[in-house]
Amino acid sequence: xxxxxxxxxxxxxxxxxxxxxxxxxxxxxxxxxxxxxxxxxxxxxxxxxxxxxxxxxxxxxxxxxxxxxxxxxxxxxxxxxxxxxxxxxxxxxxxxxxxxxxxxxxxxxxxxxxxxxxxxxxxxxxxxxxxxxxxxxxxxxxxxxxxxxxxxxxxxxxxxxxxxxxxxxxxxxxxxxxxxxxxxxxxxxxxxxxxxxxxxxxxxxxxxxxxxxxxxxxxxxxxxxxxxxxxxxxxxxxxxxxxxxxxxxxxxxxxxxxxxxxxxxxxxxxxxxxxxxxxxxxxxxxxxxxxxxxxxxxxxxxxxxxxxxxxxxxxxxxxxxxxxxxxxxxxxxxxxxxxxxxxxxxxxxxxxxxxxxxxxxxxxxxxxxxxxxxxxxxxxxxxxxxxxxxxxxxxxxxxxxxxxxxxxxxxxxxxxxxxxxxxxxxxxxxxxxxxxxxxxxxxxxxxxxxxxxxxxxxxxxxxxxxxxxxxxxxxxxxxxxxxxxxxxxxxxxxxxxxxxxxxxxxxxxxxxxxxxxxxxxxxxxxxxxxxxxxxxxxxxxxxxxxxxxxxxxxxxxxxxxxxxxxxxxxx
Ligand code: ATP
Ligand code: MG
Numbered sequence: 380x381x382x383x384x385x386x387x388x389x390x391x392x393x394x395x396x397x398x399x400x401x402x403x404x405x406x407x408x409x410x411x412x413x414x415x416x417x418x419x420x421x422x423x424x425x426x427x428x429x430x431x432x433x434x435x436x437x438x439x440x441x442x443x444x445x446x447x448x449x450x451x452x453x454x455x456x457x458x459x460x461x462x463x464x465x466x467x468x469x470x471x472x473x474x475x476x477x478x479x480x481x482x483x484x485x486x487x488x489x490x491x492x493x494x495x496x497x498x499x500x501x502x503x504x505x506x507x508x509x510x511x512x513x514x515x516x517x518x519x520x521x522x523x524x525x526x527x528x529x530x531x532x533x534x535x536x537x538x539x540x541x542x543x544x545x546x547x548x549x550x551x552x553x554x555x556x557x558x559x560x561x562x563x564x565x566x567x568x569x570x571x572x573x574x575x576x577x578x579x580x581x582x583x584x585x586x587x588x589x590x591x592x593x594x595x596x597x598x599x600x601x602x603x604x605x606x607x608x609x610x611x612x613x614x615x616x617x618x619x620x621x622x623x624x625x626x627x628x629x630x631x632x633x634x635x636x637x638x639x640x641x642x643x644x645x646x647x648x649x650x651x652x653x654x655x656x657x658x659x660x661x662x663x664x665x666x667x668x669x670x671x672x673x674x675x676x677x678x679x680x681x682x683x684x685x686x687x688x689x690x691x692x693x694x695x696x697x698x699x700x701x702x703x704x705x706x707x708x709x710x711x712x713x714x715x716x717x718x719x720x721x722x723x724x725x726x727x728x729x730x731x732x733x734x735x736x737x738x739x740x741x742x743x744x745x746x747x748x749x750x751x752x753x754x755x756x757x758x759x760x761x762x763x764x765x766x767x768x769x770x771x772x773x774x775x776x777x778x779x780x781x782x783x784x785x786x787x788x789x790x791x792x793x794x795x796x797x798x799x800x801x802x803x804x805x806x807x808x809x810x811x812x813x814x815x816x817x818x819x820x821x822x823x824x825x826x827x828x829x830x831x832x833x834x835x836x837x838x839x840x841x842x843x844x845x846x847x848x849x850x851x852x853x854x855x856x857x858x859x860x861x862x863x864x865x866x867x868x869x870x871x872x873x874x875x876x877x878x879x880x881x882x883x884x885x886x887x888x889x890x891x892x893x894x895x896x897x898x899x900x901x902x903x904x905x906x907x908x909x910x911x912x913x914x915x916x917x918x919x920x921x922x923x924x925x926x927x928x929x930x931x932x933x934x935x936x937x938x939x940x941x942x943x944x945x946x947x948x949x950x
Contacts, residue, residue, distance in 0.1 A: 380854065380886075380887070380888045380889070381888070381889050381891045382888060382889065382890045382891055382892050383891050383892055385423045385424075385888075386409070386422055386423055387408075387409040387422075387423070387424055387902070387906065388409040388412075388422070389407060389408060389409045389902050389905055389906070390406060390407045390409070391407075392407075393406050393407050394406060394413075397527065398525070398526060399526050399527075399529075399595040399837065400595075400836075400837060400840055401526075401527070401529075401595075401833045401834070401836040401837035401840070402526050402527035402528075402529070402833070404836050404840055404844060404845050404905075405425065405527055405528065405833060405836065406527075407844070407905060408424070408844060408845055408905050408906045408907065409422055409424060409425075409906070410422055410424050410425030410428070410853075411425045411527070411528070416524050416532070417521060417524025417525075417530070417531040417532035417533065418531065418532055418533050419527070419528060419531065419533075424853040424854075424906065425832075425853070427853040427854070427886075428832055428847070428851050428852065428853050429535070429828065429829065429832055431850065431851045431852075432567060432828055432831055432832055432835075432851055433514050433535075433537075433828055435563055435566045435567060435850065435851070436514065436537050436563055436826060436828065437514065439559045439562050439563045439566070440512050440537070440539065440559060442559070443510070443555045443556065443558070443559040444510060444555065445510040445511065445512045445539050445541075445556075445559075446509065446510065446511055446512070447511075447512055447513065447514075448511050448512075448513055449513050449515060450486070450489050450492045450493065450496075450513055450515070451486070451492070452485055452486045452515065452516055452518070453475075453483045453484075453485065453486075454483065454484045454485070454486055454489075454491065454492060455483065455484070456474070456482050456483065456484050458491035458492065458495060458805075459472065459484055459491055461491065461804055461805065462490065462491050462494075462801060462804050462805070463804065464490075464491070465484075466693065467691060467692060467693055468487065469693075470520070470522070471487055471519045471520050471521065472484050472485075472487055472519075472520065473485040473487070473518040473519070473520050473532075485518035486515070486516075486517055486518060487517055487518060487519050488517065488536075488538060488823075488825070489513070489538055489540070490540065490797075490801050490821075490823060491801070491805070493511055493540040494540075494801040494802060494804070494805040494807050494821070495805050496511075497509070497540075497542050497802075497805075497807045497819060498802075498805045498806050498807040498808070501542060501807070501809055501819070502809060502810060503809055503810050504544050504809050504810065504811050504812060506809070507542055507543055507544050507548075507809060507819070508541060508542060508543045508544070508548060508551075508552055509541070509542045510539055510540070510541040510542070510552055510555075510556075511539065511540050511541075512537060512538065512539035512540075512824075513537070513538060513539075514535065514536075514537045514828060515535065515536065515538075516533060516534070516535055517533070517534055517535070517536045517538075518532060518533055519532060519534075520532065526595065526833075527833055528829040528830055528832060528833040529597075529789065529830055529833055529834075530597070530830075531829065534827060534828075534829045534830065535827075535828040535829045536825055536826065536827055536828060537825065537826040537828055538823065538824070538825045539556065539823070539824040539825075540821060540822070540823050540824075541553070541556070541821060541822040541823075541824070542802075542807065542819040542820070542821055543819065543820045543821075543822075544809065544811065544817070544819075544820070545820055546798070546820050548820065549796060549798075549820035549821065549822055550585070550796070552822055553585055553794060553796050553822050556794050556822065556824045557573070557587060557794055560573075560589050560792050560794060560824075560826070561573070561589075563792075563826065564589060564791065564792070564831075566850055567831060567835060567848065567850060567851055568835065568839070568847075568848020568849070568850055568851065569591060569791075569831075569834065569835055569838055569848075570591070570592070570838065571589045571590060571591050571791060571792075572589070572590055572592070572609060573587045573588070573589055573590070573609070574587065574588050574590050574600050574602070574609040574610050574611050574788075575587060575609065575610035575611065575614050575615075576588040576610075576611045576613070576614055576793065576795075577611055577613035577614040577683045577684075577687065578614075578687070578795070579683065579686060579687050579692065585794075585795070585796035586793070586794065586795045586796065587793075587794050588611055588790045588792065588793050589790070589791050589792035589793070589794075589826075590788035590789065590790055590791070591788060591789040591791055591834045591837070591838060592786055592787070592788050593787060593788060593789050593834070593837050593838065594787055595787070595789070595837065596787040596788040596789040596790075597787075597789070597790075598611060598612070598787065598788050598789070598790050599611070599612040599785055599786070599787055599788075600612065600785065600786055600787070600788045601615035601617075601770050601772075601783050601784070601785050602783065602784055602785075602786070603776040603778065603779060603781055603782075603783055603784070604781070604784065605776065605779050605781035606776060606778045606779040606781070608776055608777070608778045608779070608783075612681070612769060612770060612785065613681060613682075613683030613684070614683070614684075615770045615783075616766060616770060616777050617770045617771075617774035617775055617776065617777055617783055618774070618775040618776065618777040618780060619732060619774065619775075621735075625738070626737065627737045627738035627752060627754070628737075628754075629738075629752040630752060631716065631718075631750050631751070631752050631753055631758060632750065632751050632752055633743050633745075633748050633749070633750055634748065634749060634750075634751060635747060635748055636650065636712075636747060636748060636749045637747045638747070639711070639747075639749070640709075640710065640711025640712065641711065642654050642657050642659060642676040642677075645657060645676075645740065645749065650749075652740045652751075653676075653677075654675075654676035654677035655675060655676060655677045656676070656738065656739055656740055657675070657676030657677075657739065657740050657741065658673055658674070658675065658676065658714065658715070658733065658736075658739050658740070658741040658753065658755075659673065659674040659675070659676050659678070659680075660672075660673060660713040660714050660715055660741060660742060661673075661674065661680055661696070662696070662697040662701075662702050662705070662706075662710075662713065662725075663685075663689075663694045663695065663696055663697060664694060664695055664696075664697050664701065665689050665691055665693065665694035666691060666693075668725075668726070669697055669701065669705055669722070669725045669726075670689055670694075670725065670726045670727075670728065671715055671725055671726065671727045671728065672685055672728050672729075672730070672767060673715055673727065673728070673729040673730060673733055673759070673761070674730045674732075674733070674767060674768060675730065675732050675733055675736070675768075678730060678732060678768040678769070679768065679769040680730075680767055680768070680769070681767055681768060681769040684765070684766060684767050684768075685728070685767055688728055688763065688765045688767070689726075689728070705721060705722045705725065706720065706721055706722070706744045707721050707744055707745065708742065708743075708744045708745055708746050709746055711742065711746075712742040712743060712744065712745060712746045712747065712748065712749070713741075713742040713744060714741035714742035714743055714744055714749075714750060714753075715727050715741070715759050715760075716741060716743075716744075716750055716753055716758045716759055717758065717759060717760045718758070719743055719744040719745070719750070720744065721744070723760070726762045726763070727759065727760060727761050727762045727763075728761075728762065728763050728764075728765050728767065729755065729759070729761040729763070729764055729765070729767075730764075730765065730766070730767040730768050731764055731765065731766050731767075731768075732768055733755050734755065734764055735755065735756065736754075736755050737752075737753070737754035737755065737756075737757070738751075738752055738753075738754070739751075739752075739753040739754070739755065740753065741753050770783060770785075771785075772784055772785040789830070789834045789837065790827075790830075791826065791827055791830055791831045791834050792824075792825060792826040792827070792831075793824070793825045793826075794822070794823075794824045795822060795823050795824070796820075796821075796822050797820075797821040797822055797823055798820060798821070799818040799819070799820060799821070800821075801821055802818040802819045802820070802821055803818060807819045807821070832851075835847070835848065835851060839907075840907075841930060843901070843904040843905065844904045844905035844906065844907050845905070845906060845907030846907050846929050846930045847907045847908070847909055847929070848909075849909045849948075849949060849950070852907065852908060852909050853888075853906065853908075854886045854887060854888040854908055855885055855886055855887070855908070855909050855910060855949055856880055856885055856886075856887045856888070856908065856909070856910045856911075856912060856945065856949075857887070857888050857889075857890060857903045857906075857908035857910070857911045857912070858873050858876060858877055858887060858888070858889045858890065858911075858912045858914065859890045859896070859899050859900065859903060859911055859912065859913050859914065860872075860873035860889075860890070860891070860914045860915075861896050861899075861913070861914065861915035861916070862915070862916065863891050863892065863893050868916075868919060869914050869915060869916060869919060870891075872914055872919070872924070872938065873889060873912075873914050874889075876912060876914075876924075876941060876942070877889045879942050880942065880945065883942070883946065885945075885946075885949055888908070890902075890903065896915070900913075904929065907929055908929060909928065909929050909948070910926065910927070910928055910929070910945060910948055910949075911926075911927040911929070912924055912925065912926055912927075912941070912945070913925035913926075913927060918935065919938075921935075922937060922938055923935045923936060923937060923938065924936055924938060924941050926941075926944060926945060926948075928948060
């Protein structure tokens with residue numbers, strides 16, 4: 380490819396709305412352009428890298444025995460109603476209407492479509508296992524599209540869905556995908572690490588996310604350097620010391636706390652109640668019912684854990700009016716002590732850390748008053764004990780006792796054992812060897828292909844621009860003749876090396892622009908071609924060319940040896 384023939388609109392400065400390095404570089408290197416928030420055009424160079432990543436994904440999926448198909452982006456809403464996700468995923472589903480005012484859902488993912496397909500096309504154990512995948516455009520109405528391709532409204536995902544005869548067989552399919560993902564990200568030149576992930580309302584033990592460590596990542600990962608434990612903070616646990624509050628059998632006492640509506644305020648004089656001695660009472664609305672979460676005053680509720688326990692991700696904090704109606708008090712004076720509750724039917728989830736706690740202080744369900752000497756077991760009717768708290772850095776690892784650390788990361792892939800959740804909704808059944816009807820066991824596996832592209836840049840860059848791994852660079856070699864007159868010796872040699880490398884299957888771009896060397900070098904570094912070959916009169920006079928690996932030191936090579944010197948760098 381010749382530079383003047385393609386379109387590489389490099390920019391000196393990134394547009395102001397690009398916040399993170401990789402987003403800036405995508406724009407500056409002329410790889411993408413924004414059409415609207417979270418919606419991008421891939422320019423020729425960006426598309427080349429995208430295709431290379433997709434190719435790696437396809438090769439590894441095929442190698443792992445998965446079969447490619449392509450499902451529609453337009454989906455009838457009825458299948459989303461059938462799975463129950465029309466409601467639970469409503470905040471991310473894009474909906475459009477046709478001319479007959481009929482509604483359609485744009486594909487955010489494809490469990491509904493594939494499970495319906497399996498239900499009609501798979502009937503016997505002889506057809507199993509099967510793993511279907513596609514690489515296609517997905518649409519999500521993200522609340523906050525940002526960081527370029529990282530969180531887009533329209534993006535490319537590889538999604539795969541496995542069908543098996545049993546849970547054990549599904550585990551084998553899961554492991555194959557886990558291994559394929561490890562290879563895919565390695566071949567893309569990335570450092571990723573798998574972490575245990577939240578299984579949310581589906582439950583079960585098996586879900587891993589593949590994470591790229593990055594300050595700009597939207598996920599927090601809890602990890603242990605001593606034993607390799609790693610989990611998304613939504614799922615992570617720690618080994619907390621048991622509650623050792625001395626037994627306090629004193630009766631509950633009400634005391635006045637005028638104006639005190641925070642945990643913090645109650646820790647101060649004249650009250651001096653440590654946060655760890657307080658009970659935090661949080662009231663939410665889920666499925667139009669109130670539900671209470673009790674936490675120790677110094678702990679944070681983990682919303683993902685809470686969602687898993689109440690069985691839905693669709694919940695919101697109760698409004699002050701709803702709270703007043705149910706308790707007779709305003710936020711800041713709430714408590715779950717049974718004798719003070721107007722409505723005793725509200726479900727109360729209490730964090731495990733409060734088990735056995737006594738001598739606690741909590742709101743009295745009366746504005747301006749709190750209660751002390753509260754015993755969890757004695758005074759509060761807990762519907763369910765659960766792990767609801769968010770782990771903090773420095774807490775002991777549950778496996779080995781060493782202190783846990785927390786770091787930010789970007790999720791690029793996700794593998795998940797689904798069990799029979801969708802099979803049941805769509806009757807994805809098969810007949811076993813003895814003719815008995817059974818449910819298929821499913822798994823689903825996603826890779827954000829466009830997010831991966833950007834994560835590679837987030838991981839590989841310096842002050843001059845992108846540093847591409849050879850495997851996914853838009854072109855592996857950039858030839859930079861300093862004189863582009865077609866009759867010059869410089870250009871003739873450039874053309875010759877271009878032809879020879881192309882013949883050997885190396886993708887090369889020839890910078891045939893009539894520009895100053897400084898401009899050409901800067902652009903080559905900005906785009907980040909792994910190898911730049913410099914050809915100028917000075918080195919030609921010595922019978923040499925220059926070879927500059929991106930991010931490495933300049934080398935010279937005899938013209939006759941040029942190709943043999945370049946080829947090993949292509950590995
Ligand atoms: P997130 O928590 O980041 O929203 P998710 O859990 O919704 O991700 P999945 O439904 O598991 O994501 O989708 C599979 C993969 O698709 C993710 O691992 C991620 O790489 C990618 N992905 C998800 N949402 C987006 C988005 N809005 N823009 C770009 N890529 C995305
Ligand atoms: Mg999401």
